[in-house]
Amino acid sequence: MNEAARQDAVFRALGNPARRGMMDMLRAGPMTTGDIVLAHPGLSRFAVMQHLGVLEEAGLVVSQKLGRVRMNFLNVVPLREAVRRWIGAYEELWADELLDLKSRLETGPTPKGPARGRDQSRTAARGRSRGVRARSSSRG
Amino acid sequence: MNEAARQDAVFRALGNPARRGMMDMLRAGPMTTGDIVLAHPGLSRFAVMQHLGVLEEAGLVVSQKLGRVRMNFLNVVPLREAVRRWIGAYEELWADELLDLKSRLETGPTPKGPARGRDQSRTAARGRSRGVRARSSSRG
DNA sequence: CATTCATGTGACAAAAATATCACATGTCCC
DNA sequence: GGGACATGTGATATTTTTGTCACATGAATG
Numbered sequence: 001m002n003e004a005a006r007q008d009a010v011f012r013a014l015g016n017p018a019r020r021g022m023m024d025m026l027r028a029g030p031m032t033t034g035d036i037v038l039a040h041p042g043l044s045r046f047a048v049m050q051h052l053g054v055l056e057e058a059g060l061v062v063s064q065k066l067g068r069v070r071m072n073f074l075n076v077v078p079l080r081e082a083v084r085r086w087i088g089a090y091e092e093l094w095a096d097e098l099l100d101l102k103s104r105l106e107t108g109p110t111p112k113g114p115a116r117g118r119d120q121s122r123t124a125a126r127g128r129s130r131g132v133r134a135r136s137s138s139r140g
Numbered sequence: 141m142n143e144a145a146r147q148d149a150v151f152r153a154l155g156n157p158a159r160r161g162m163m164d165m166l167r168a169g170p171m172t173t174g175d176i177v178l179a180h181p182g183l184s185r186f187a188v189m190q191h192l193g194v195l196e197e198a199g200l201v202v203s204q205k206l207g208r209v210r211m212n213f214l215n216v217v218p219l220r221e222a223v224r225r226w227i228g229a230y231e232e233l234w235a236d237e238l239l240d241l242k243s244r245l246e247t248g249p250t251p252k253g254p255a256r257g258r259d260q261s262r263t264a265a266r267g268r269s270r271g272v273r274a275r276s277s278s279r280g
Numbered sequence: 281c282a283t284t285c286a287t288g289t290g291a292c293a294a295a296a297a298t299a300t301c302a303c304a305t306g307t308c309c310c
Numbered sequence: 311g312g313g314a315c316a317t318g319t320g321a322t323a324t325t326t327t328t329g330t331c332a333c334a335t336g337a338a339t340g
Contacts, residue, residue: 008157015155047299068307068316076230090216187329208286208337
């Protein structure tokens, strides 16, 4: 599995709340599949196993058969890689952007002629805003 | 939307590669919906709009109707919050664990009696391993 | 003003994800 | 050795997600 596919698998795996919950549990220490099943009374054991399979396919969980039980270990490396290679790309944005963003928030976006080209759009990037209820204004 | 629901929405939104790609594009600057549609020749405009809807529902994108176009802005705040509240919980794990992990990797896990209880399992947590092909050993 | 452009929406279709189960294998323990 | 225990697997069902489209509204432009 190459890096792009691995990263895709990681993000897909993280997209399900039950799987995130299992990773949370495994963060505290390895667990047998049966223990994880017991900890999820809302899911059948088959569903749990399937979710663990997804996590394992993504490399986020490593398992080892020990007698008749299977022990599941959390593997934080792919998670770290995914965070670093993708989410980390946004870190330079929010380091100083949020400070700048706060001041721009009050003035609102500058919508003059934004459709005239990409360069102009980049100027309008200063209007990137968290609090502006943009959609409500379009419906108002 | 409360924090848990927001976080769930963020991770679900990130689970689709097309949506991650759109966020990547918006990182460089705001784009009209039409521009995003053109940048995704493999998707219909309806699909693009639907994906943007998911991103907007998760708070990762903020849009503003400007005349007959809609301008989409990246909003990094929910992403940062999700990373910090969830993924950040793993940072203390991989800071020193990886150094420790490297030395443990050669000795392999210590599978003696891991099913006897959670305390024992915590001991076996030392065997948490990235490189061990645990599944292949169970089939061998 | 008429036409073009850009997007919106509800309905529907297809694909993917999630969940369940009958039957099965292998290990543990009394 | 037999029964209990733990998990595995292929098949199937259900739900959710992703994708498409006919029809529509509103803004821009010549």
